[in-house]
Amino acid sequence: MSTIGNSDLSVFPLALGGNVFGWTADRDASFAILDAFVEGGGNFVDTADSYSAWAPGHSGGESETIIGEWLAARSRPEVVVATKVSQHPDFRGLSASNVRAAAEASLRRLGVDAIDLYYAHFDDEETPLEETVGAFGQLVADGLVRHIAVSNYTAERIEEWLRIADETGVARPVAIQPHYNLVHRNEVEDTIVPIAERENLSLIPYFALAKGFLTGKYRSTDASAHNTPRAEGAAVYATPQGLQIIDTLERIGAAHDVSIASAALAWLRSQPTVVAPIASASRLEQVQGLLDGGRVELTADEIAELTRVSTWSPEA
Numbered sequence: 001m002s003t004i005g006n007s008d009l010s011v012f013p014l015a016l017g018g019n020v021f022g023w024t025a026d027r028d029a030s031f032a033i034l035d036a037f038v039e040g041g042g043n044f045v046d047t048a049d050s051y052s053a054w055a056p057g058h059s060g061g062e063s064e065t066i067i068g069e070w071l072a073a074r075s076r077p078e079v080v081v082a083t084k085v086s087q088h089p090d091f092r093g094l095s096a097s098n099v100r101a102a103a104e105a106s107l108r109r110l111g112v113d114a115i116d117l118y119y120a121h122f123d124d125e126e127t128p129l130e131e132t133v134g135a136f137g138q139l140v141a142d143g144l145v146r147h148i149a150v151s152n153y154t155a156e157r158i159e160e161w162l163r164i165a166d167e168t169g170v171a172r173p174v175a176i177q178p179h180y181n182l183v184h185r186n187e188v189e190d191t192i193v194p195i196a197e198r199e200n201l202s203l204i205p206y207f208a209l210a211k212g213f214l215t216g217k218y219r220s221t222d223a224s225a226h227n228t229p230r231a232e233g234a235a236v237y238a239t240p241q242g243l244q245i246i247d248t249l250e251r252i253g254a255a256h257d258v259s260i261a262s263a264a265l266a267w268l269r270s271q272p273t274v275v276a277p278i279a280s281a282s283r284l285e286q287v288q289g290l291l292d293g294g295r296v297e298l299t300a301d302e303i304a305e306l307t308r309v310s311t312w313s314p315e316a
Contacts, residue, residue: 002275005174005202007147011044011080014294017280018047022062023055024282030066032284040291044080046278049106050087060088064109084121094124096135118145122152137170151177155191180205182310183237196273208277213237216246216260248309252302258292265293267306
């Protein structure tokens with residue numbers, strides 16, 4: 001288990017992404033995936049109040065609702081649940097009133113007394129940051145939220161949040177959720193990781209498998225052969241360098257008897273301040289690969305090789 005920042009949250013070093021629940025995984029499939037994840041040793045589930053408002057006929061909150069029903073049906077297993085605010089169609093932005101109303105709605109859907117980890121999903125520059133920081137701090141003070149975190153914030157805004165929290169004496173964030181993986185590294189490593197190291201913040205990266213590219217499934221920029229919602233986004237990584245990364249992952253994964261995806265997750269886990277990458281499974285058979293990704297330990301040479309082949313630099 002790994003501890004998130006300076007919190008009391010002890011988690012399996014792989015978070016199960018809940019974005020697929022109620023979308024590409026129906027209720028029964030979602031329950032089976034959650035059961036397999038917990039039975040395999042997982043205890044960390046990541047969702048958001050907006051999942052899956054983008055799907056036809058959906059209004060947001062579908063993922064939280066399924067997770068809440070599963071928690072109730074399983075007599076509330078000891079899992080850490082993270083969710084987010086700012087993108088639900090009914091609760092857009094991070095004004096104080098909106099943050100409070102959205103948190104209360106998430107609590108009802110999840111059926112829990114307190115949210116373990118509550119994220120500001122996207123920065124809201126139209127709301128004074130002092131107001132947002134104060135609203136999150138009040139949720140902690142009132143016992144509705146145990147710990148807070150930020151997602152998709154720039155380094156400058158993270159530092160400003162920390163300054164305001166310290167000056168006003170409210171709870172600080174304990175984690176950052178950035179877009180980070182083997183084919184998307186530079187911005188996080190150059191700007192976010194130094195802050196996380198200095199301030200004892202944990203990284204919980206999303207798109208850990210680059211929309212599925214780092215499973216090895218997409219080896220062509222032509223996405224037409226893959227009838228999945230993420231195929232087009234994943235196929236863009238099928239460049240010569242991207243395919244070299246996949247080949248290296250395949251060889252290293254085979255040496256440990258794990259999948260390409262598991263090896264990619266293991267590399268990400270090995271990076272400074274990363275506590276638990278997020279990856280989702282829309283089918284039951286994918287869960288074992290995620291669990292393997294939370295357990296397999298790559299050698300120092302394997303980590304260095306993957307770092308080398310995935311290093312990006314602009315063309316001269």
